[in-house]
Amino acid sequence: MMMEKWEDNRAWYLVLPVFVVVAFSAIIPLMTVVNYSLQDIFGPGNAVFVGTEWYKEMLTDTRLHDALGRQFLFSGLVLLIEIPLGILIALAMPKKGWGVSASLVTLAIPLLIPWNVIGTIWIIFTRPDIGLFGVWINSLNLLDVPFDHTARPIYAWITLMAMEVWHWTPLVALLCYAGLRAIPEAYYQAARIDGASAWAVFRYIQLPKMRGVLTIAVLLRWMDSFLIYAEPFALTGGGPGNTTTFLSIYLVKLATGQFDLGPAAAFSLIYFLIVLLFSFIFYQALLNVGRGEKIS
Amino acid sequence: MGLMLEQVDKLVGREIHLKEIQLEFATGSRNVILGRTLAGKTSLLRIITGLDKPTRGRIMVDGQDVTGTTVRKRSVAMVYQQFINYPSLTVFDNIASPLKLAGIPKSDIDHKVRRTAAMLRIDNLLDRLPSELSGGQQQRTAIARALVKESQLLLLDEPLVNLDYKLREELRVELQQIFEQRAAIVVYTTTEPAEALMLGGHIVVMDEGRILQSGPTAQVYHKPATTRVAEIFSDPPINFIPGKVHNGQAWLGKHIRLPLGGHITGLPEGEYAFGVRCNHLFAAPSTPADIEIRAVVELSEINGSETFIHVAYGDHKLVVQNDGVHQLKIGREIPIYVNPCHFFVYDAAGRLAAAPDRACSV
Numbered sequence: 001m002m003m004e005k006w007e008d009n010r011a012w013y014l015v016l017p018v019f020v021v022v023a024f025s026a027i028i029p030l031m032t033v034v035n036y037s038l039q040d041i042f043g044p045g046n047a048v049f050v051g052t053e054w055y056k057e058m059l060t061d062t063r064l065h066d067a068l069g070r071q072f073l074f075s076g077l078v079l080l081i082e083i084p085l086g087i088l089i090a091l092a093m094p095k096k097g098w099g100v101s102a103s104l105v106t107l108a109i110p111l112l113i114p115w116n117v118i119g120t121i122w123i124i125f126t127r128p129d130i131g132l133f134g135v136w137i138n139s140l141n142l143l144d145v146p147f148d149h150t151a152r153p154i155y156a157w158i159t160l161m162a163m164e165v166w167h168w169t170p171l172v173a174l175l176c177y178a179g180l181r182a183i184p185e186a187y188y189q190a191a192r193i194d195g196a197s198a199w200a201v202f203r204y205i206q207l208p209k210m211r212g213v214l215t216i217a218v219l220l221r222w223m224d225s226f227l228i229y230a231e232p233f234a235l236t237g238g239g240p241g242n243t244t245t246f247l248s249i250y251l252v253k254l255a256t257g258q259f260d261l262g263p264a265a266a267f268s269l270i271y272f273l274i275v276l277l278f279s280f281i282f283y284q285a286l287l288n289v290g291r292g293e294k295i296s
Numbered sequence: 297m298g299l300m301l302e303q304v305d306k307l308v309g310r311e312i313h314l315k316e317i318q319l320e321f322a323t324g325s326r327n328v329i330l331g332r333t334l335a336g337k338t339s340l341l342r343i344i345t346g347l348d349k350p351t352r353g354r355i356m357v358d359g360q361d362v363t364g365t366t367v368r369k370r371s372v373a374m375v376y377q378q379f380i381n382y383p384s385l386t387v388f389d390n391i392a393s394p395l396k397l398a399g400i401p402k403s404d405i406d407h408k409v410r411r412t413a414a415m416l417r418i419d420n421l422l423d424r425l426p427s428e429l430s431g432g433q434q435q436r437t438a439i440a441r442a443l444v445k446e447s448q449l450l451l452l453d454e455p456l457v458n459l460d461y462k463l464r465e466e467l468r469v470e471l472q473q474i475f476e477q478r479a480a481i482v483v484y485t486t487t488e489p490a491e492a493l494m495l496g497g498h499i500v501v502m503d504e505g506r507i508l509q510s511g512p513t514a515q516v517y518h519k520p521a522t523t524r525v526a527e528i529f530s531d532p533p534i535n536f537i538p539g540k541v542h543n544g545q546a547w548l549g550k551h552i553r554l555p556l557g558g559h560i561t562g563l564p565e566g567e568y569a570f571g572v573r574c575n576h577l578f579a580a581p582s583t584p585a586d587i588e589i590r591a592v593v594e595l596s597e598i599n600g601s602e603t604f605i606h607v608a609y610g611d612h613k614l615v616v617q618n619d620g621v622h623q624l625k626i627g628r629e630i631p632i633y634v635n636p637c638h639f640f641v642y643d644a645a646g647r648l649a650a651a652p653d654r655a656c657s658v
Contacts, residue, residue, distance in 0.1 A: 184378050184380075186376040186377075186378050186380050187380055189342075189345075189347055189374070189376075190374065190376065190380045192347060192367050192368065193345060193347070193367055193372055193373065193374050194393060194394045194397055194441075195368045195394070195397045195398065196393075196397060200397070204382045204384065204385065204393075205382065205383070207384075208382070208383040208384035209383060211384075
């Protein structure tokens with residue numbers, strides 16, 4: 001017997017709730033920002049359409065260029081440190097026994113701590129008068145200027161990088177560990193029978209098999225570090241000087257400090273497009289890297 | 297000369313994985329290891345390759361003790377149940393990988409890879425990645441990787457299990473032809489009696505980490521030494537009906553009298569188990585010598601062009617393999633027929649007391 005086909009457009013109603021939620025959570029706020037970015041706002045109900053003026057201003061703003069440069073340097077360093085370190089930690093983690101849960105729990109601790117608490121922990125840790133690290137490093141008398149994260153840009157950067165790496169490398173390690181555990185034992189056996197070295201096993205089995213989780217790790221760490229706010233805010237508020245004023249810090253200063261809503265809105269959209277563009281580039285690159293490579 | 301295992305035991309913790317393994321595989325021989333899941337087949341292969349060290353015993357290759365030699369220094373190749381290939385390398389580079397690691401000159405590699413790929417009919421896929429291949433093609437690549445090394449030992453651990461029926465049949469035939477051309481000792485594990493019979497050669501029947509019986513495959517099939525071997529080497533499992541020989545008469549179950557003729561002649565008195573493979577049970581009489589067993593239908597299972605009729609004779613479950621598709625009503629009593637010359641007779645300890653003559657195969 002033929003099934004009678006039941007055709008109706010009412011199924012669209014089922015999609016409606018999702019559409020409404022997405023509209024209120026994403027589309028409407030985004031369009032509001034687009035709206036702001038095209039107007040000069042003097043007060044409620046008092047705005048003038050200015051076209052692309054804010055975009056021009058923002059794109060030629062040297063402070064924004066500086067913040068963008070800092071941001072790229074910071075995120076680049078974060079990826080260069082966290083990804084290899086995360087892979088190394090995952091490779092070194094035990095594969096069975098009680099050590100597995102012990103190391104998983106230990107790794108997860110930094111991920112469970114709220115952002116601003118992390119800031120406070122590290123400020124206290126690195127304080128030159130009472131901090132464990134601060135007192136210790138200064139007692140060695142190796143530095144010409146005593147360590148204090150507000151004293152020198154390089155100290156502030158080192159502290160920030162340490163916070164970021166401590167906070168988020170565990171995530172990369174956990175993802176890589178999951179990727180490694182998914183490789184069937186037979187691959188390792190086959191490699192041993194072939195006579196492959198430990199490096200070859202890593203290079204031709206583990207790394208390609210981790211491609212998926214590494215893509216996720218790189219994208220997450222890229223986006224997250226590019227949007228970093230809480231750590232520099234808690235540590236020095238963007239200082240010393242402007243040396244840790246990253247894009248989001250600068251944006252907040254612009255929007256809530258100076259109440260320049262139009263430029264801040266234009267800035268937000270540019271910011272958003274940069275994140276999107278680079279995420280896309282990383283995604284495409286990781287998707288295609290190593291395809292049909294040759295064994296050396 | 298060849299491969300020899302002497303009294304090999306393998307214990308993991310307190311668990312016995314292998315016990316008293318005594319084996320000899322001649323150079324150039326085809327060997328099948330038959331056993332159910334967890335029988336120790338894979339453990340045995342791992343010991344042979346050198347991936348695991350035996351707890352006790354020695355492994356000799358061509359008269360030399362290799363028990364302590366690491367897997368890298370042995371001349372072995374292995375094919376797994378899963379399709380194991382380097383994920384980011386093309387089929388060509390996958391097949392070439394063992395040769396490159398062995399430091400063979402480039403010109404030779406190209407020639408060897410192409411020849412092996414042609415043998416497995418994947419020579420048109422050399423530029424593809426494993427993820428772009430079908431399951432069958434992936435396993436062909438893995439087999440080519442194992443063959444290209446021309447190692448002394450070629451081990452295949454249930455290589456066709458993860459393939460669908462059609463591909464399995466196809467590759468099984470091809471593998472047989474490929475093995476013919478190799479000088480290596482081939483060891484092939486399987487759970488399937490039909491596969492073992494097809495590959496022929498020498499068979500080792502394993503169960504719970506021990507070797508139950510070994511010998512030429514056909515011979516073991518025709519004379520399974522114990523009830524357990526008969527069960528493992530029959531698919532569906534062999535049917536057993538208890539019986540006895542008493543006062544010069546043989547009884548099947550309690551009520552069916554068997555003529556004490558043919559291979560059963562001269563059985564001493566006692567309790568026996570009468571075994572018959574399900575392809576020798578029929579739903580209709582085929583020879584005048586057939587005896588009739590009345591049994592109740594429990595299930596009829598249609599399998600391609602055959603029907604497996606599951607019946608109960610008293611407390612005993614029997615399976616009848618019947619040609620053609622039949623629908624039988626559950627609970628109906630039907631007569632089933634068997635020619636007594638097909639009975640394997642096992643004594644109370646489960647040892648073979650009488651096996652059917654080859655002449656009986658009508």
